[in-house]
């Protein structure tokens with residue numbers, strides 16, 4: 001039952017899910033929402049950020065996207081709310097808020 | 102063309118494996134199934150098969166290696182018994198949910214404790230809900246025939262699930278019986294080459310097998326797996342039909358023995374069915390309407406068909422060769438009773454536990470069972486619904 005990875009979604013019916021959840025495509029883990037069990041949420045305060053990118057390198061889930069040496073807002077589809085980024089930020093540019101967002 | 106021989110059940114299964122010539126066998130020895138990988142590894146050493154034999158360090162590894170090689174695209178198998186199956190437990194479910202048609206030759210032996218190495222069905226019955234197809238054999242011929250049919254069922258596109266071919270430890274695995282083998286080329290023609298649709302070693306198609314399924318996927322995946330298992334029922338019948346054309350030996354979902362007009366019916370699994378048939382013959386000769394239903398396919402459980410076959414029976418005995426410690430019934434008893442209930446049939450069903458840890462069961466024991474069924478009908482008193490057969494009181 002060959003299918004490309006995009007066809008495995010959270011709305012797929014049991015009749016159409018791939019056999020044994022096989023994924024016949026590569027590089028698609030970013031399509032899966034694994035951030036849905038986050039209990040705390042990091043909040044990015046852009047004005048305080050000096051773009052040192054320390055937070056980017058410590059995030060265990062690669063959830064802080066970088067474009068042209070500038071970090072952007074969090075990737076909440078994959079962020080687990082662990083708070084490591086907030087702890088490491090020297091400039092108080094990340095605050096942890098309770099809840100999922 | 103058939104070849105007459107005399108073989109133990111283990112040898113018969115090892116010969117079926119040689120004729121199938123699988124790609125990979127991973128195995129770890131355990132009584133009473135040791136002889137299967139032992140005999141097969143001599144075929145490997147003699148160059149009679151092309152199989153890669155992996156002498157792993159445990160049964161967990163045996164099943165894990167079979168999962169890995171099957172996922173890679175290789176037709177894989179293993180053999181085990183008892184605690185060996187128990188050690189595979191975790192990964193049995195993985196083989197099934199990943200839809201890998203691995204074949205496992207199971208030689209039924211009790212699970213400890215008390216420590217015991219002899220036959221009962223506690224090993225495979227414990228694994229009955231792991232998602233594997235389960236087929237049981239009465240004698241060496243059936244163990245061989247069932248193994249020859251195994252991959253055709255497991256690899257069918259509508260199924261793609263692992264399959265367990267069970268036979269009774271020592272009773273059939275070690276006892277030597279007359280047997281009719283098929284010619285090597287007939288088995289090879291029947292089983293065919295393995296051409297998986299998707300496999301990890303296909304460099305043209307990237308593939309992930311066994312990805313983490315978050316809550317949003319897990320239920321749909323299980324439901325799809327159930328459908329495949331249900332499909333195995335019709336496929337088992339279709340494969341049996343083809344096998345009968347080749348061998349002259351007929352198989353179904355179960356065997357009915359003098360059941361059609363039987364007032365008292367016994368439902369049983371495995372080698373003891375042969376002994377019970379002798380009891381049926383003796384009682385029939387004395388004019389009693391008794392019959393037997395021998396389970397072949399236990400997973401998926403053909404409940405509707407079994408209820409239909411038992412609809413005329415006035416009193417039924419379900420024979421369980423395992424204790425499931427729920428205080429009410431064994432696994433076979435539970436399945437048969439629920440099938441009868443769904444068919445709105447309400448005959449008294451007495452569930453017997455027998456033969457645990459290799460306890461011998463005789464024709465006389467089964468005659469006692471049928472006598473108890475007759476007494477229940479005559480006195481209209483069901484008495485205890487859950488009984489031990491031939492237990493010292």
Ligand code: SF4
Nearest residue numbers: 059079080082083085
């Ligand atoms: S909270 Fe944890 S997972 Fe989320 S962005 Fe920060 S470091 Fe990454």
Ligand code: SF4
Nearest residue numbers: 049050052053055089
């Ligand atoms: S650690 Fe703080 S300051 Fe540095 S990039 Fe991240 S948010 Fe900005």
